[in-house]
Amino acid sequence: MSDPGLDELAAELSDFAAPEKKGGRPPREERIIAGFEEIQRFFEKHGRVPQHGEERDIFERLYAVRLDRLRALADCRALLTPLDHQGLLAGASSVAATEEAIDVDELAAELAGAAGAEDITVLRHVRTSTEKRAAEEIAQRQPCEDFETFKPLFDCVQREIKEGIRETHAVHKLDELKLTEIQQGEFFIVEGQLAYIAEVGDDIRTKYERRDSRLRVIYDNGTESDVLQRSFQRALYRDEAARLVINPSAGPLFSDEVSEDDQESGTIYVLRSKSDLPIVASNRDVLHKIGVTGRSNIAARFANAKNEATFLLADVEVVATYDLYNINRVKLENLIHRVFDPARLDIDIKDRFGKPVVPREWFLVPLFVVDEAVERIKDGSITQYIYDPDSARLVVAGRRSEKSH
Known part of the structure; x- marks a missing residue:
């Protein structure tokens, strides 16, 4: 009668046994098959073929190159087609036509590492912890x-x-x-x-x-x-x-005292529209256009507002301004628009020529919240916040308002 303990040990160790040789195939073909099986396992795990791109995992990029080359070689397709139950070889190769052809020997050499060592002491097909x-x-x-x-x-x-x-x-x-x-x-x-x-x-x-x-x-x-x-x-x-x-860093944008070395870079402006559009009229107290300009004469910047679709084809009034020093205006404006993006006005109007325009700088935000945003720009904490329309306040990005619970 066999020892149950030994039987259990034998069953457990059987998982570590080297895979059986595939019916007398040359080593080159076995390496190609092993490399293709790795691509198949990737497909089963992720539900898609491996793709190129710097943002991809290094192994996925390797599999993508390998699959392209397997598709491009007739000998490899003939060898692997009977095993290709997922249809991986049917896709078009993205290998450039100007590349030099790679023969089976070169591909086998490249895939040699994928097949692993031939030593039976090396575990294969066993996931690590x-x-x-x-x-x-x-x-x-x-x-x-x-x-x-x-x-x-x-x-x-x-x-x-x-x-x-x-x-x-x-x-x-x-x-x-x-x-x-x-x-x-x-x-x-x-x-x-x-x-x-x-x-x-x-x-x-x-x-x-x-x-x-x-x-x-x-x-x-x-x-x-x-x-x-x-x-x-x-x-x-x-x-x-x-x-x-990395979070965008606004840096020290303001100071109570302006030194002689500081250079004025522009102004954050907050505008209110005088448009008669129903959505504007019903939200006039909280609908503001927020942007950054490099002009020192703010009034001149908006003198032609009634002829510009971005200003809702109406005159505007300036309700607040904040002077900037030593700052990248484009980055700051993008930062502000990110914070207030959840309250961006969704509207499209036609310009003077009948062309549809979607104004992107109008937000349904109370002025006191804009003031708070400027204070957080000053202390550098603004990158952690976003506007929550439900509670009408700035909240730590991602934190749900009480109404959403």
Whole structure:
């Protein structure tokens, strides 16, 4: 009678056995098949073919190049077609026509590392504990029920990254940036997704007496996770392509005293429209155009307002101005518009020539909130705030108003 303990051990060790050889195939073909199987596993995990792009994970970019080359080579297609139950080879190759042809030997050499060592002591087709933890963390994500609250933030950050208003830095250089803890309001790019730290909970102690905290992380695909800060940090460091999105910094824009070295850079202006449009007339006290101009003569800037669709084809009155010194006007204006984006007026009108125009600088915001925003620009805290139309106040970005609960 066999020993049950030995039987269990044998069953467990069978998972680590080297895969059987595939019926006398040459080593070159086995390496090509192994490389293709990695692409298939990627497809099964993510539900899409690997894609190119600097924002993609380094392994995904490698798989994308590999798939392009497999598609481009007739010998490889003939070898892999019987195994291609997902139709991966049917897509068009993005390899440029001007590239030199790569024969099967060159491809096999490139894929050699993908097949792993031939030594039977090397574990293959067995997930490491790190990979298992990563899979578990992804599985713990759930739909974000109030994602519409956060979507304007994601749209704005993506636009600011594209326009150069925000920069991204490799997570592996965080020590150089002296960022030791994850903060509420920060954005990261991890596993190819934009992630927003909506909430940071109170400090807790782990069973090993280490400090930790619970994070609410919102992702740009409409999901969220409730993870420990240390777990999220591990996910960042596992992803070699992970990036920290740097907040736009307004810097010290104002001071009570202007020194001789300061140079006036422009003015924040707040305007009220005299338009007779029903939506304007019914909201005149809270509807304001907010922008930044470099002109010292504000009145001259808006003298022709009634002929410009961006001014709602009506005269305007200046209700507030704030002088700026030593500041990038474009970045500041973009920053202000990001803060008030949830209250942006959604209207389109036709200009003098009948062409439709969508004014982008009109916001349904009380003047006292604009005053507060300017104060937060002064102390540099404005980057952490966004306007909440439900409560008519500035709130920490991502924090829901009481009415939304």
